[in-house]
Amino acid sequence: MTCEQLDSRPAVINTTKQLALWTGAWVGSAALATLGHQLLWTNNISLSLIAIAINLLLGMQMIRAYIKHIKALDELQQKVQIEAAAITAGTGIVAGSSYSYLSNFGVIQQEANIAVLIVIMALAYIAAIIIGMWRYR
Amino acid sequence: MKNRLKVLRAERDWTQADLANALGVSRQTVNAIEKGKFDPSLPLAFKCARLFNLAIEEIFEDENH
Numbered sequence: 001m002t003c004e005q006l007d008s009r010p011a012v013i014n015t016t017k018q019l020a021l022w023t024g025a026w027v028g029s030a031a032l033a034t035l036g037h038q039l040l041w042t043n044n045i046s047l048s049l050i051a052i053a054i055n056l057l058l059g060m061q062m063i064r065a066y067i068k069h070i071k072a073l074d075e076l077q078q079k080v081q082i083e084a085a086a087i088t089a090g091t092g093i094v095a096g097s098s099y100s101y102l103s104n105f106g107v108i109q110q111e112a113n114i115a116v117l118i119v120i121m122a123l124a125y126i127a128a129i130i131i132g133m134w135r136y137r
Numbered sequence: 138m139k140n141r142l143k144v145l146r147a148e149r150d151w152t153q154a155d156l157a158n159a160l161g162v163s164r165q166t167v168n169a170i171e172k173g174k175f176d177p178s179l180p181l182a183f184k185c186a187r188l189f190n191l192a193i194e195e196i197f198e199d200e201n202h
Binding site for chain 1: 161162163165166168169174175177178181
């Protein structure tokens with residue numbers, strides 16, 4: 001389903017594309033910072049700091065794009081987004097603390113990895129958006 | 138909250154997309170309002186009233202009243 005099918009208003013199409021662009025750039029820069037440190041410039045701290053700074057700047061742009069996108073949506077869509085954001089934040093806090101306890105108590109062998117939490121939050125957000133849109137269809 | 142949006146729209150032979158364009162919202166929002174699944178804000182209700190040249194209470198009705 002394209003963004004044009006979800007909402008044909010030009011402002012929403014534009015902000016959706018901007019959000020997709022900045023999110024893609026942020027994910028790409030996160031991959032570069034992680035893989036670069038491990039494979040490309042092994043243990044060169046300066047290059048890793050630059051990669052992290054780029055990732056941080058792109059992340060801030062992604063947040064700005066998300067805020068602009070929310071502002072372009074209509075009131076029902078904003079309601080769905082706010083509910084999804086609340087569910088995502090709640091899931092992140094609850095799942096994050098449980099995951100941290102499991103790691104601290106040695107129930108899971110490897111150290112707690114932030115990437116796992118990001119994936120859980122992303123899945124919670126996607127599920128909440130789908131359920132929200134289905135509820136008001 | 139009950140409303141007469143669907144009837145008013147049909148009288149003018151408008152589609153949900155036409156009404157959504159006129160109100161500056163998505164078609165999904167018009168559909169949700171018509172089905173009573175979502176109550177519009179006061180500014181959007183006023184916009185509907187202006188569009189149909191009616192008073193708000195001629196379009197929207199409080200079910201608890």
